[in-house]
Amino acid sequence: xxxxxxxxxxxxxxxxxxxxxxxxxxxxxxxxxxxxxxxxxxxxxxxxxxxxxxxxxxxxxxxxxxxxxxxxxxxxxxxxxxxxxxxxxxxxxxxxxxxxxxxxxxxxxxxxxxxxxxxxxxxxxxxxxxxxxxxxxxxxxxxxxxxxxxxxxxxxxxxxxxx
Amino acid sequence: xxxxxxxxxxxxxxxxxxxxxxxxxxxxxxxxxxxxxxxxxxxxxxxxxxxxxxxxxxxxxxxxxxxxxxxxxxxxxxxxxxxxxxxxxxxxxxxxxxxxxxxxxxxxxxxxxxxxxxxxxxxxxxxxxxxxxxxxxxxxxxxxxxxxxxxxxxxxxxxxxxx
DNA sequence: CCTTAATATCTCAGTAGTGAGAAGTTTAAT
DNA sequence: ATTAAACTTCTCACTACTGAGATATTAAGG
Numbered sequence: 001x002x003x004x005x006x007x008x009x010x011x012x013x014x015x016x017x018x019x020x021x022x023x024x025x026x027x028x029x030x031x032x033x034x035x036x037x038x039x040x041x042x043x044x045x046x047x048x049x050x051x052x053x054x055x056x057x058x059x060x061x062x063x064x065x066x067x068x069x070x071x072x073x074x075x076x077x078x079x080x081x082x083x084x085x086x087x088x089x090x091x092x093x094x095x096x097x098x099x100x101x102x103x104x105x106x107x108x109x110x111x112x113x114x115x116x117x118x119x120x121x122x123x124x125x126x127x128x129x130x131x132x133x134x135x136x137x138x139x140x141x142x143x144x145x146x147x148x149x150x151x152x153x154x155x156x157x158x159x160x161x162x163x
Numbered sequence: 164x165x166x167x168x169x170x171x172x173x174x175x176x177x178x179x180x181x182x183x184x185x186x187x188x189x190x191x192x193x194x195x196x197x198x199x200x201x202x203x204x205x206x207x208x209x210x211x212x213x214x215x216x217x218x219x220x221x222x223x224x225x226x227x228x229x230x231x232x233x234x235x236x237x238x239x240x241x242x243x244x245x246x247x248x249x250x251x252x253x254x255x256x257x258x259x260x261x262x263x264x265x266x267x268x269x270x271x272x273x274x275x276x277x278x279x280x281x282x283x284x285x286x287x288x289x290x291x292x293x294x295x296x297x298x299x300x301x302x303x304x305x306x307x308x309x310x311x312x313x314x315x316x317x318x319x320x321x322x323x324x325x326x
Numbered sequence: 327c328c329t330t331a332a333t334a335t336c337t338c339a340g341t342a343g344t345g346a347g348a349a350g351t352t353t354a355a356t
Numbered sequence: 357a358t359t360a361a362a363c364t365t366c367t368c369a370c371t372a373c374t375g376a377g378a379t380a381t382t383a384a385g386g
Contacts, residue, residue: 019290022297025309026199032316033196034239036189039319050372069334076197078374083336085373105334105381127182134185136318141311146188148300148308153195155299156202213342232364241344246366248343268351268364 036133043129047122052077052085054126057094057111061119065098065110094118199296206292210285215240215248217289220257220274224282228261228273257281 037051044054055075059066066074072082086109089095094115100106111119134142200214207217218238222229229237235245249272252258257278263269274282297305 018302019294021302021305021309022294023290025297025300025305025312026203026293028309028312028316029192029196029199031239032312032319033192035316035319036192040189052372067334072335076194079335080337080375081373087336100334103334103382105379107335127186130189131182131185133319134188134315136315137188137311139181139184141314142184142188145308145311145315146184146191148304148311149188149191149195151304152297152299152308153191153198156195156296157198215343230364235365242365243345243367244343250366263364266352266364270365 036130039133040126040129043126044122047118052081053089056082056085056089056109057115057119058123060095060109060111061116061123065108067100067106068097068109069106071109089115199293202296203289203292206289207285210281215244216252219245219248219252219272220278220282221286223258223272223274224279224286228271230263230269231260231272232269234272252278 041051044051049057052075056071059071059074068082068086071086072079075082077085086095086097089109090097093112095109096112098108098110100108137145204214207214212220215238219234222234222237231245231249234249235242238245240248249258249260252272253260256275258272259275261271261273263271300308
């Protein structure tokens, strides 16, 4: 601590360039996702919705009633999370559970009419907020980025890591 | 996948294609970041470090002692967060606070020798985990993605939103 | 049937932070 | 010096979940 007067730069040896390239991508990926996410979330707080809550409403809005497990896998929350989130939406009258006739363990989540109406009202401005948040890239660039990120995400999510 | 009009059951009217392009990018960006983040985090749990904790250690490891405010801005946590996180690292003997001679409000965070040793041990495998997580793209593709995401992130973080 | 395993949801204690406001300090202007 | 404004860190109540285990149901095999 006190005695350690570093007389030189505290730089370590730089990693090899393949790793350096990956590290750089990691940083910009994290920052871009964060910046975009914050802008999009700002368009939801006015309606008192978290990103996960909105994601559920959006899934139900575009696909109709879904089993809780399917919603869970689609929006990537934990089992406890989907129960909690659907509870919150149900308490607000935006969504409801429905029985599954063929499997009594399972439940559907579905929008109520109020939930439908809310989504019809706010989805367009949400989409517009995303379009605006992405406006740092041209549409062509957005498509390039989409292709690259899809490939990256599938490779990272899919195969288990190996040495 | 450009303009297919499917007048069908729970399908809503599709957004214009500029918005559709942005929405698609939003989805793949979120998913890629999540998949990558989970893989990288898996390389940290073995050392009982969260991503934010590691980010602090990494900043101090590569830059030497930093004012708490600078660390906060660098790793993008709240003011309460940086206090909390440095407390945790200090309790584990990995980091410590130091007085700032020129400003008695401020504190430096710095690695202890134990923190230095830990980073020297785990940083290489962390970098390798990132390289591995990014291996779905070639290095050329990684550089393209980095350029696009940097542009996207800067545009999204920088200017305040305007319609 | 009965047993065992697999699956779907729920419960609830725990986690990793956030954010508003407080306290102490510095700066600039009076 | 005095005041006010701006800054830096800290406190703490709160949030939005996670994840392990519980409960209920279904599926497969003997």
